[in-house]
Amino acid sequence: MIDQVTETGALPFTVQPKSLLDQESRYQPKLxxxxxxxxxxxxxxxxxxxxxxxxxxxxxxxxxxxxxxAETFSFAVNLLDRFLAVMKIQPKHLSCVGLCCFYIAVKTSEEEKNVPLASDLIRISQNRFTVHDMMRMEKIILEKLNWKVKAPTALHFLRFFHSHIQEKVDTESKKILYIERLEAQLKACHCSFTFTKLKPSLLALSLLALEIEDQHEYEPVPSLKEALDGLQQSLNVKAGDLVCVRELVAKCLVEYSSTKCQKPNGQRLRWMISGRTARQLKHSYYKIAHLPTIPEYAC
Structure with missing residues (x-):
């Protein structure tokens, strides 16, 4: 049975952080x-x-x-990092592992009508394995992760913290923190291995701290800073840890394309191919050789 994260929305704020943090430690990749x-x-x-x-x-x-x-992407990354941290896999199997983590996340987060066929995922991603390979790998991933799928990710914490801060500030201050921009920046951080060893709650808090600091340079917003300090105190996050991770986030965002950071979901991509190419893809699918059995050696 798939184990999913317990919902905390109905709990009072004084209880919610502890509930989320207790779950957070159980879904962290092994160091x-x-x-x-x-x-x-x-x-x-x-x-x-x-x-x-x-x-x-x-x-x-x-x-x-x-x-x-965004939940689908965050869950997929969480699954991938957790699996890579407990299993030694060869690089040739990575694309299958990654696509399976993505497929599990899709089936967990998206509406059933929007879930694509596994065969379509394989063809669109241009991978060289079969649906059978993918189903076998999916079973291995779920078993090695003890069927614990829907983890409290950094996105989960980011939205929760953002909502809490918004409740504490005035109308004008609410217009300063854009959750879409913060989520885009988080996606950039997910693409860097640097943040795999950090707690998702600390990464989320650091993103907010950096954004508030950047905005504060242009226009003083003491209410935002006060709300952030209160949140930091309630989470028992040391100032030094927050500063350190905030600097890592700032470095990551500088290295990442600013255009991609600010507009990650501007328009859906379209797979534009000719009929001839489509027929070739369809035929080539049945010629793909099965992957060899993956050695299941734990770290």
């Missing part, structure tokens, strides 16, 4: 596994940071292509 990835050499035999980040960018492209919600 020992992440360190193995971080120390791996780029020789084509082991998972590396570079390969992980490339795969996440592929998932972001698929999310935009289908017009899926």
């Amino acid at each position: 020992c596994g992440l360190r193995v990835i971080e120390s791996a050499q780029d020789n084509g035999l082991r998972m590396t940071v570079k390969l992980r980040d490339y795969q996440v960018r592929e998932l972001l492209s698929l999310t935009r292509f289908f017009g899926f919600c």
